[in-house]
Amino acid sequence: MAGKYLYATNFEQKFSNGFTVYQIKLEERATTTQENGFLQLSHNDDFENGEFDNFEENIEVGCTYELLAKPAKRTDSKTEMEQLRLSILPLITAFTTDMDGTSINVQRYYGIDYTVPKAGIPRICYILAENCEDCLQPLSTLIALTGCQKIDTSLFRSFTKQMLLGLTFLHNNRIIHKDIRCDNVLVRQQECPLKKKEYFLKLAHFEKAAFHDLNSKDNKILNIAEGSSRFASTEMQKLASFDWDDSIDVIGTLTDVFSLGCTVLEMYQRSPPNWIYTEKERQKESLFVFAPENKFDDFLANLRGLRNVGANPDISCINEKDALDFVRRCLLPRPERPSSSSLNEMHVFTKEASAKQGSPARYQVSKDEFRLAVIVNGFPQPTDSQYESFAKGVPYGHFTSRRELGMFLANILHESAGLRYRKEISPQPEYGKYYGRGYMQLTWEDNYRKASQALYHDDRLVENPDQVADDEDVAWATACWYWGAVVHSYPGVAEGKFGASIRAINSEEEGMGRNEVKSRARNEYYKRILAVFVPGEAPVESGS
Incomplete structure (x- = not known):
């Protein structure tokens, strides 16, 4: 040099x-x-x-x-x-x-x-x-254009896809941006044939970035409340408002996913998110504050951006179903919040953009593969709507491989008799009205409440539990949520031990070899599905 x-x-x-x-x-x-x-x-x-x-x-x-x-x-x-x-x-x-x-x-x-x-x-x-500043402009400048220059919302899928690709690269390298928002996303506009325009996005301004060292117990640089109040994650908010619990709270890569949801909301609203308070939340005095030396965004001028722990953003400006679902998932509390790679590879909102990018999803399952996995086990061919609802629900499951998707589907086929039943045939009296529904046979009022809060931020499934059985989207969403909340982190599941997933779902009846006939049926389903999803990989049946 x-x-x-x-x-x-x-x-x-x-x-x-x-x-x-x-x-x-x-x-x-x-x-x-x-x-x-x-x-x-x-x-x-x-x-x-x-x-x-x-x-x-x-x-x-x-x-x-x-x-x-x-x-x-x-x-x-x-x-x-x-x-x-x-x-x-x-x-x-x-x-x-x-x-x-x-x-x-x-x-x-x-x-x-x-x-x-x-x-x-x-x-x-x-x-x-x-060097970016001479050829790219902030995304916030682009979305603020009006009149004939106003950016159409149809481009937001591509914008979101490109941001997810950037975040996935960072998170795969254990880098947390900590300040994702439109001001920190740079855009280059390029004229293309047929007078169409293409936009290329780059995540920028890493001055507050941090490295998430999984082997270190001392990640002090992570636990600093930085960034913009209107985009900071719930866990960052808790840290700043002194509501932090070292035993359960973590500042990790999922904090960027929350900020991404706020950024997508900012695109549709064309201004930073506004936050809604319940009367109970308004009575709290633990407002979100920044680290003492951080004078970000003219702090005093952004008092409207301050919020209490538990406040929700106003998302009424989003009138596209897929975009609304994407933002809701990003704003889920940790650990229900999906990872950037899961959203990038699974969510229907970026599916169209994914095809244009030419980067096939590693964990996605095609419609033909889904159908074959069901048919090869002797069940009727699934409908298009079943596959589409399955694809929408997958990000809730926190799946990390096609193998894990195969484990999930094998259990689903067993619980629903090949996707034919979404209600328990002979419910037990102790369940009351909260008996088994959906493809994973969701039971007990507490599970209905947790699923409802995680998926919809309200108690709609408690008030009307039949939605879990009657609505295809809800049936798959609750099944995937249960997998992500209960099964995904169960010991042995991440290592591909199919028996561990059986034990996590139905330990009382089939775990530890209690019902070998039923357990064997699930294993046979899994073998055939794995041959479709991951050809050549040998199944591991242990773990039960």
Whole structure:
């Protein structure tokens, strides 16, 4: 890297988050002089960590980049700089290993370092990033257009799909953005044949990002209440309002999914989400606040964005069924909230956009595969509506593989006699009116209530439990919810032990070998389904 220097052009822009962004051009020089130049970013005594030494292979001489410069609040504030460095380094590492270009929907970062403190000179953190500001505009600017330039809502599926692709890349690398919103999504518009326009999105502004170290018990950088109040997740809100419980609360990748739901809502509303309070919530005084040093979004000017724990956003502006369902799922409480990869690969809202992107879902099951899996077990061919409702419900199940989908469907075929019954034939008296309904035979009032709250944020299934049997969408949604809430995390299920799923669903009757005939029937269903979903994979029947 010796002899390569970064030279500035006449571009400079200030952002409200405290960064100054320079547009710079990398040129190769043989001398060590900095005359006419901006900054030397390697082998320089002014820098402490040398992270700029590692980005030679990922950048090109003669190309333009962004250099983000942020001074510390105090001349000796190494902690602030180190925290920022630790949040960006995993992103740089992820891009370095991203050889197949799957991170096209995320702004690239190449190097980071901060200066040695000098008398009277504040410590400065420098981040080298992909140049975006000269060719992309914030999504918030695009959706605010009016008149003949107004963006049609039909494009929102593609926008959401691209954001999900970016989030999935980040989350697969255990990076949490922590501030997803339209202001932090950049868009490039491109004219195409037949006078059509295409839009390409990139997630940007990772100044608050954090690395989720699954092997560390000390993720302090995660547990900082940052971001915009109108987009922050429920768990972030609890942290900020001092309602945090270390034993159950986690700031993880699902916090970005919540913010994504708010961002989709922002697209349809064309302004940040508004929050609705019940009278009980209004009486609470634990308003959502930010970390003391975070002066984000002119905090005092956004008092309407403040909200109590438990408040719900106003989603009445969304008049598309699929989009409404997508947003509702994103806003579910953790752990019922689906992951970014699950939504990306399963949800019908992004299905059309997925086909255009040309990236087949790893965990999706086609209509033909679904039909064959049912028929091969000797049952009648399922209807189109059954498959469509199945596909809509799948994100609630938190499935992580086609194998797990096969385990789920095998149990469903057994519980519903091949998708033919959605009501228990001989209900037990102790269940009362909350006897088995739906494809998973949901029972007990408590389970009806939990499912209703998770899926619809109200008690509609408690008040009218027959919906679980009478409505195809609800029958599949409750079945998938039960799998995600109860079965998915049961020991052995993630490892593909089919017997573990039987025990999680019906341990009293079939678990631990109590009814070998029924258990054997489920296993036979599973073997045939697995041969369809994952050809060549041997089933593991243990776990019961």
